[in-house]
Amino acid sequence: MFELVFLTGARAGQVVPVTKTLLAGRSPECSLEVPDPNTSRQHSRVIYDGVSCSVADNGSSNGTYLNDVRLTSTVKLTPGDIIRLGETRIRFQAKKRTSGGDSTNASSIFSIKEAEEDLSQSILLRVEDLAKKADPAVLGQRLSAIIKVSKALVNINKIDQVFDGILETLFEVFPQADRGFLMIGEKAERLEPKAMRSRGKGVTENLHVSMSICKKAMETRTAILFDDQKSNDFNHGMSIVSLKIRSAMTIPLMVNEDVLGLLQIDTPEKDKAFTKDDLELALAVSQQAAIALHNALLLSKVEHETTVRNNLMRFLPGPLVDQALNGQFDLGGRTCNSTILFSDVVGFTRLSEALHPEQVVSMMNDYFSRMLPCIEAHSGSVDKFLGDAIIAVWGIPIDKGDSAINAVQAALAMQCAMSGLNSLNARDGKPQLGMGIGVNTGQVVAGNIGAETRKEYTVLGDAVNTAQRVESAAGRHQVYVSEASWRELGGRGFGLLLPPLHAKNKSEPLTVFCLRGLKIMSNEVMLHLPCTSNGTPVLLIRRLNDNTFLMLHPSEFDPCAAPLTTSGLEWPDVDLGTPTMESVLPGQLSDGLMIRSQVRLADPTLKGLLGDKPLTCDRDWAHLNRS
Numbered sequence: 088m089f090e091l092v093f094l095t096g097a098r099a100g101q102v103v104p105v106t107k108t109l110l111a112g113r114s115p116e117c118s119l120e121v122p123d124p125n126t127s128r129q130h131s132r133v134i135y136d137g138v139s140c141s142v143a144d145n146g147s148s149n150g151t152y153l154n155d156v157r158l159t160s161t162v163k164l165t166p167g168d169i170i171r172l173g174e175t176r177i178r179f180q181a182k183k184r185t186s187g188g189d190s191t192n193a194s195s196i197f198s199i200k201e202a203e204e205d206l207s208q209s210i211l212l213r214v215e216d217l218a219k220k221a222d223p224a225v226l227g228q229r230l231s232a233i234i235k236v237s238k239a240l241v242n243i244n245k246i247d248q249v250f251d252g253i254l255e256t257l258f259e260v261f262p263q264a265d266r267g268f269l270m271i272g273e274k275a276e277r278l279e280p281k282a283m284r285s286r287g288k289g290v291t292e293n294l295h296v297s298m299s300i301c302k303k304a305m306e307t308r309t310a311i312l313f314d315d316q317k318s319n320d321f322n323h324g325m326s327i328v329s330l331k332i333r334s335a336m337t338i339p340l341m342v343n344e345d346v347l348g349l350l351q352i353d354t355p356e357k358d359k360a361f362t363k364d365d366l367e368l369a370l371a372v373s374q375q376a377a378i379a380l381h382n383a384l385l386l387s388k389v390e391h392e393t394t395v396r397n398n399l400m401r402f403l404p405g406p407l408v409d410q411a412l413n414g415q416f417d418l419g420g421r422t423c424n425s426t427i428l429f430s431d432v433v434g435f436t437r438l439s440e441a442l443h444p445e446q447v448v449s450m451m452n453d454y455f456s457r458m459l460p461c462i463e464a465h466s467g468s469v470d471k472f473l474g475d476a477i478i479a480v481w482g483i484p485i486d487k488g489d490s491a492i493n494a495v496q497a498a499l500a501m502q503c504a505m506s507g508l509n510s511l512n513a514r515d516g517k518p519q520l521g522m523g524i525g526v527n528t529g530q531v532v533a534g535n536i537g538a539e540t541r542k543e544y545t546v547l548g549d550a551v552n553t554a555q556r557v558e559s560a561a562g563r564h565q566v567y568v569s570e571a572s573w574r575e576l577g578g579r580g581f582g583l584l585l586p587p588l589h590a591k592n593k594s595e596p597l598t599v600f601c602l603r604g605l606k607i608m609s610n611e612v613m614l615h616l617p618c619t620s621n622g623t624p625v626l627l628i629r630r631l632n633d634n635t636f637l638m639l640h641p642s643e644f645d646p647c648a649a650p651l652t653t654s655g656l657e658w659p660d661v662d663l664g665t666p667t668m669e670s671v672l673p674g675q676l677s678d679g680l681m682i683r684s685q686v687r688l689a690d691p692t693l694k695g696l697l698g699d700k701p702l703t704c705d706r707d708w709a710h711l712n713r714s
Contacts, residue, residue, distance in 0.1 A: 089140050089166075090182045091133065095608050096175035097122040097629075097637060097672050097685055104182065105140055109133040111172060112145070122672055122685065124633050125149055125173025133164075133179075140164045140179065149173060174609065174632040210312040211303075212366050249383040250282035253376040257352055258284060260372060263359035264352040271340075271348035271380075275301035278348065300337055305346050310338040310373075312366040334360035336369050340377040347380055423483050426490040426528040426572060427551050428467070428498060429558035430458070431476040433521040433713060442518075451475060454520060457508045457677065461500035465493040470545055480546055483533045491528050491575030495605055498524045498566040500677075502615040503628050506639060507679030514680060523713060525558025526602075527551075527569040556590035557599055562656055562713040564617045570598035573701075579606040581697050583657050583704040585711070600701055601657045610634070612697060618663065621649035626681075627693075634691035635669050639681040646684055656711050657704045658696070664689045 089105040103109075103119060111119040112130040119133065127147040134141045143161040144151040151158045152171040164170075166181045254267040266285050272278040275298060304311050313335045335353035339346050350373065354360065361369075432438070432454070439447045455472065462469060462479045466489075470478040479497070482490030501524065509519045529550025553569060561567040573580055581604035587596035604614045612630040619625065623644055629637040640646045651663040666686035674683050692698050704711075 088182055089135070089164075090180060091119070091170075092178045092180060094169070094176040094178055095611055095632075096173075097631060097683075098175075098675075101673070101675055105133060105135050108135050110145070112147075120673065121172050121175050121177075122670060123173035123175040126175065130172050131158075131170075133170075134161065142170055142179075147172075174611075176608070210363055210366060211307070212310045212312070212363075212370055213308060249380050251284070253350065253380065254282055254284040254352075256376070257350070257369070257372065260368065261352060261361070261365065263354050263356065263361070265354045265356070267350065267352045269348065269350045270301075271384075273346055275305050281348075301349060304337045304339050304349055308339055308341060308344075308346065310336065310366055310370045312336050312361055312363065336361050336366055338369050338373045340373055340380060342377050342381045345381075347377055347384070350376075421484065421533060422530055423533050423546075424486045424490075424529070425480050425482040425531045425533065425546060425550065426486075426494040426526060426575070427470075427531070427546065427554040428462075428479040428481075428494050428524060428526050429476065429555050430479075430498075430501065430522055430524040431474075431558065433523055433563050435475040438518055438520075450517060450520075453508065453512075457504045458501050461504055461677075462497045465497040465500065467493060467497050478551075480531075480533070483531075483546065491526070491572045492579070492605070494526050494528075495566065495568060495572070495576065495580065495602055496607070496613060498526055498602070499605060499613050499615045502564055502566060503626065503639070504677040506626050507677045507681055510641070510679035510681050521563030523558055523561030523563065524566045525554050525556070525561055525569075526566065526572045527554035527557055528572040528575050529553065552592070553590075553597070556593065557588070557597065560588055560590075560599070560708075560711070560713060562711070564615065564655060565657070566602040566615065568600045568602045570600075573600045573602075576605070578699075581605065581612065581701070583696075583702045585657060585704050586707055588708070601655070601704065603655070603658075604630070604697055616693070616696070617654045618651045619654050620644075620646055620651055624654070625651070627651075630691065630697065631685070635685050635687045636666070637672070638666070638684050638686050639678060640684065642680060642682050644682075646686060651688070657706060658702070661694055663693055 091103045091105060091109075093101045093103075098121070107118070109119040110117045110129055110132055111121050111126075112128050113121060113123060113126045114128040117129060121130065126149070127145070129145050130147040131145045131151040132143050134143060141161050141163045142151065142153060142158065144158045153162055153164075154169055155171065164179045166179060168179045170177045170179060250269050254269055257267055258264050267283065268280065269282040270278040270280050278301060300311060303309065334357075335351060337349060337351045339349045341347065352369070442450070454475075455477070458477060459469065462477075467479045467481050468483065470480050472478075479494070481494045502522065505520060505522050511517075512519060527550055529548070531546040531548040531550050533546045550571075557567045557569050567585070568576075568580065568582070580600070580602055582600050582602040585599045585601055588599045589596050603616050604612045607613050610630070610632045614627050614629055614636075616627040617624065618627060620640070623641060625638055625640040625644075625646055627636050627638055631637065638646055647666050647668045650665045653659060653661040653663065666688050669685040669687055672683045672685055674681070695702060
């Protein structure tokens with residue numbers, strides 16, 4: 088139902104489902120381990136009661152913060168809240184559902200019966216006929232029942248739980264009830280049975296609800312009370328349900344003038360027959376239940392539309408999904424300020440020639456499956472896949488000023504994910520892949536291009552062409568960023584200024600930077616810096632707030648046995664010193680078979696790479712060979 092997402096710190100990016108109360112802290116024994124030197128061993132608790140979550144500090148020395156306010160008591164969590172423990176930020180959110188939310192179809196339990204019923208002696212009651220000057224005791228009972236229903240249903244938003252919750256509450260209000268049924272639909276002919284409840288062990292299959300009674304209740308918006316002492320409705324056991332029922336109430340579920348469905352409760356005990364007062368109480372309670380059901384149905388609709396949108400996002404860029412859902416597919420475009428990312432696999436043509444086509448397809452599907460989440464996690468949309476290439480865009484249709492930041496975060500995450508994928512490929516005897524990425528920011532025309540019979544949403548313009556030219560020069564483990572995008576980073580980017588790039592069809596050389604890091608929060612830096620340790624490839628992926636680093640390295644390898652040496656083409660053979668081990672951390676899916684360790688280096692700036700200004704690459708393009 089809920090989950091926690093680490094936004095910063097050693098476990099940044101990890102998602103932890105909340106299925107029980109979690110003890111959060113630095114200790115590995117905690118059910119929610121937070122490897123942060125500023126957290127206590129048992130820092131705080133995320134309390135789960137099966138319906139909602141709360142957070143409470145556990146007497147920590149540095150305190151627990153919710154949305155940057157220090158906790159002094161237990162506070163209920165709302166999706167989107169940010170919990171901070173030390174320097175680690177964790178977002179609380181609702182878990183995405185994988186289905187439309189309907190409960191199991193209960194049509195096999197009972198069905199609609201077409202027989203006519205004699206309603207002449209039944210008691211009928213409309214909402215507006217509820218006694219406004221009832222006895223104070225009756226009003227008190229009615230109010231108490233409504234409060235009970237409200238408390239029972241206020242925190243329930245799943246359709247199936249609302250169905251069951253309504254019947255369960257009615258059984259509490261009416262202890263004489265033996266069976267209950269709930270159906271939804273705007274018309275009697277379209278009613279869908281959704282829930283049934285039986286207090287005893289009576290028959291629960293092949294029950295038939297009268298169509299005439301359903302129609303009467305829904306069309307007249309009237310609650311109906313049957314009592315076999317007052318009419319012949321129940322003669323021969325052929326009543327509202329094909330059982331020997333002595334008394335039953337059928338109530339439409341209404342919000343304003345809209346009928347959502349109806350519910351019925353009945354009893355076979357003659358001496359426990361329902362009364363008019365019971366009918367008034369049931370009608371009052373059902374109004375509150377209908378509101379809860381209405382809200383749950385709206386939420387289910389939103390979740391269904393979200394699922395449809397997410398499915399369309401698998402095949403179409405985000406802006407085109409919006410048009411598809413709105414039924415708008417007109418040709419044309421609009422000018423936007425956008426950031427464009429190009430990536431492709433280095434040496435893909437040679438690689439594909441040596442493999443069977445099915446192997447190539449399988450390899451690229453694995454590759455795209457690793458890259459796409461990196462783009463989507465940082466608010467990007469894939470414009471298209473071109474063979475081994477990916478074109479992704481940010482800032483369309485509206486640039487909120489963070490498109491370049493999001494794009495380079497995605498680029499760094501993609502390169503780190505590639506290392507994890509290669510560790511799996513090595514285990515399975517598959518080829519090792521290398522990827523180059525180029526990023527550029529500028530004005531583009533975004534819209535539907537093509538003919539009336541075949542349209543494609545895409546981006547066009549010199550900024551797109553420039554992104555492709557920048558990417559074509561990037562090699563393995565490299566993210567090349569244009570001057571325009573670097574400027575948009577606002578001093579948060581770290582890397583090296585490359586020699587002027589003479590690109591195809593460009594009259595002037597391009598200013599390009601090789602991005603190696605991005606400041607994301609406080610002193611924390613997202614990294615992609617390939618190194619070697621005693622000849623073994625390793626990767627620095629993050630500098631934490633305490634100036635320690637996260638390193639990915641092969642298993643059964645000691646990353647602290649030898650100095651780290653940079654291995655990127657633009658900045659090779661730089662001695663970063665011998666790291667010291669802080670701790671071994673839980674791995675993430677993107678890490679593959681690599682081990683994630685927290686280490687400390689003598690120079691937290693990495694020989695000036697993480698300084699105030701970019702370093703200058705002293706190699707020419709002849710030594711920056713893409714292959």
